[in-house]
Amino acid sequence: MKKILAISVAIVTGLFVLGGYFFQDQLSPFLALIFDWGILLAGVAGLIGVGYLLRWHLSKLINHKKGRFHSVVVLSAFIFAFVAGFVLTPQNAFYRDLILNIQVPVEASLLAVLAVTLLYASLRLIRVRGWSPMAIAFLLSALVSLTLDLGLLQTGSDSLAADLLGILERLPLAGARGILLGMALGGLVVGLRVLLTMDRPYGE
Amino acid sequence: MTWSLVGWAVIGLSALMLVIFNILFKNHKAYPVRRFPAVDRLTASRAAALERGKKRAVILGHELWSPAYPGLGLGALSIVSPLLEAEQVKAGGQVIAAGDGGLLLLARQIAVGRYRDGFSKSLIESDLGVILPGMTPLSFTAGLLPELRSQPYGSMALVGNVGPEAVLWAEAVADIKEHVFAAAGPITSQAVLFPSIRDLIMGEGVFLLPGLLKARTSDRAGFLTEDILRMGCILLLVIGGILKLAGIL
Numbered sequence: 001m002k003k004i005l006a007i008s009v010a011i012v013t014g015l016f017v018l019g020g021y022f023f024q025d026q027l028s029p030f031l032a033l034i035f036d037w038g039i040l041l042a043g044v045a046g047l048i049g050v051g052y053l054l055r056w057h058l059s060k061l062i063n064h065k066k067g068r069f070h071s072v073v074v075l076s077a078f079i080f081a082f083v084a085g086f087v088l089t090p091q092n093a094f095y096r097d098l099i100l101n102i103q104v105p106v107e108a109s110l111l112a113v114l115a116v117t118l119l120y121a122s123l124r125l126i127r128v129r130g131w132s133p134m135a136i137a138f139l140l141s142a143l144v145s146l147t148l149d150l151g152l153l154q155t156g157s158d159s160l161a162a163d164l165l166g167i168l169e170r171l172p173l174a175g176a177r178g179i180l181l182g183m184a185l186g187g188l189v190v191g192l193r194v195l196l197t198m199d200r201p202y203g204e
Numbered sequence: 205m206t207w208s209l210v211g212w213a214v215i216g217l218s219a220l221m222l223v224i225f226n227i228l229f230k231n232h233k234a235y236p237v238r239r240f241p242a243v244d245r246l247t248a249s250r251a252a253a254l255e256r257g258k259k260r261a262v263i264l265g266h267e268l269w270s271p272a273y274p275g276l277g278l279g280a281l282s283i284v285s286p287l288l289e290a291e292q293v294k295a296g297g298q299v300i301a302a303g304d305g306g307l308l309l310l311a312r313q314i315a316v317g318r319y320r321d322g323f324s325k326s327l328i329e330s331d332l333g334v335i336l337p338g339m340t341p342l343s344f345t346a347g348l349l350p351e352l353r354s355q356p357y358g359s360m361a362l363v364g365n366v367g368p369e370a371v372l373w374a375e376a377v378a379d380i381k382e383h384v385f386a387a388a389g390p391i392t393s394q395a396v397l398f399p400s401i402r403d404l405i406m407g408e409g410v411f412l413l414p415g416l417l418k419a420r421t422s423d424r425a426g427f428l429t430e431d432i433l434r435m436g437c438i439l440l441l442v443i444g445g446i447l448k449l450a451g452i453l
Contacts, residue, residue: 022211022212042268042306045308048305048308052308056337110342118396125399138399183410185408185430185437186410188433190411193222
């Protein structure tokens with residue numbers, strides 16, 4: 001019975017939202033209500049997610065697992081931010097400064113590590129993939145894009161060279177559109193399979 | 205004819221094809237499943253990790269739904285079920301990480317649903333290992349990296365909506381010479397993962413993954429529908445290009 005209820009709710013909601021794309025005027029009041037419910041449910045899911053996060057770290061601490069020092073840091077930071085947020089409220093300027101002055105530098109440092117890792121990964125391209133046509137094409141396109149972005153190549157507006165440069169500059173866009181078209185078709189089929197209950201990611 | 209009508213026609217046609225192929229493939233010879241060596245290596249690495257007593261990670265991404273890539277979250281959830289093989293769960297060490305409360309709950313629901321359906325008597329709910337290391341992309345990274353470094357992971361699969369920071373997780377596992385597989389959705393993550401991961405599935409291949417792991421009738425129907433839609437799209441683009449060159453469009 002539970003399964004049938006879940007399936008029915010999923011189908012009706014899905015069809016309603018799908019219909020809303022095409023009959024916006026007629027369905028907009030109901031769609032707004034459905035989206036509000038969706039946002040509310042996502043918020044509740046987020047709260048449950050926080051609960052899972054805390055439980056995971058607590059279990060690491062209790063079971064003396066490796067990496068429990070990180071759990072101590074996470075739990076302490078959470079309790080501090082939670083209590084301070086309750087006492088001072090998130091609108092308080094001091095509280096906002098305090099949190100942002102920790103959060104922003106930490107995230108910036110993580111992004112810096114990411115930049116270095118990306119550079120390192122790019123240098124390992126041939127070692128990972130070998131001299132395959134895809135790897136060579138990737139390398140060449142990266143080099144060409146970097147060179148073009150430097151702006152060193154200047155041509156007259158109506159010359160053949162300008163046309164060639166234009167084609168080269170548009171190539172990444174064309175490639176991205178190709179990938180996005182494929183993904184859109186894939187997304188369409190996945191969505192329809194859920195609507196037709198061939199797939200049930202809301203509970204098998 | 206409006207674009208709205210074209211949209212309905214494409215959606216209706218796709219739904220019709222899915223239903224028809226699903227019925228046809230139940231009774232007749234099914235559409236063949238193409239082989240992806242990357243998927244074969246994922247299966248092999250998970251089995252090898254199990255034999256060596258190492259953990260297997262499946263990362264489901266940060267978002268269940270995003271406006272730019274709406275199907276990715278659902279696509280990621282679709283692989284949870286085929287990956288929950290009895291022996292993989294019985295041995296323990298199967299970790300599913302999600303960066304979104306909705307993803308986490310649905311992944312857990314799928315796992316528990318299989319338990320309730322009597323899929324495996326040895327499947328214990330508390331051993332399911334569905335975790336949420338962080339709720340934003342960077343906090344997820346900060347939570348996941350220590351886990352990957354401190355526990356013996358033998359295989360990692362990245363699916364769903366992951367950002368460029370996924371390269372940090374991939375490098376953490378690749379550094380200890382273990383297998384990393386990715387079917388990463390967004391274009392940015394495809395681009396950053398391409399140089400560092402050999403077993404990477406890109407583009408529409410991402411949505412084929414559940415069927416590549418364990419092909420059911422509905423997966424085969426989906427493959428054929430997607431192939432027909434893709435061929436139709438290519439044909440239309442080519443015809444449109446020719447008409448434009450000829451000055452008709």
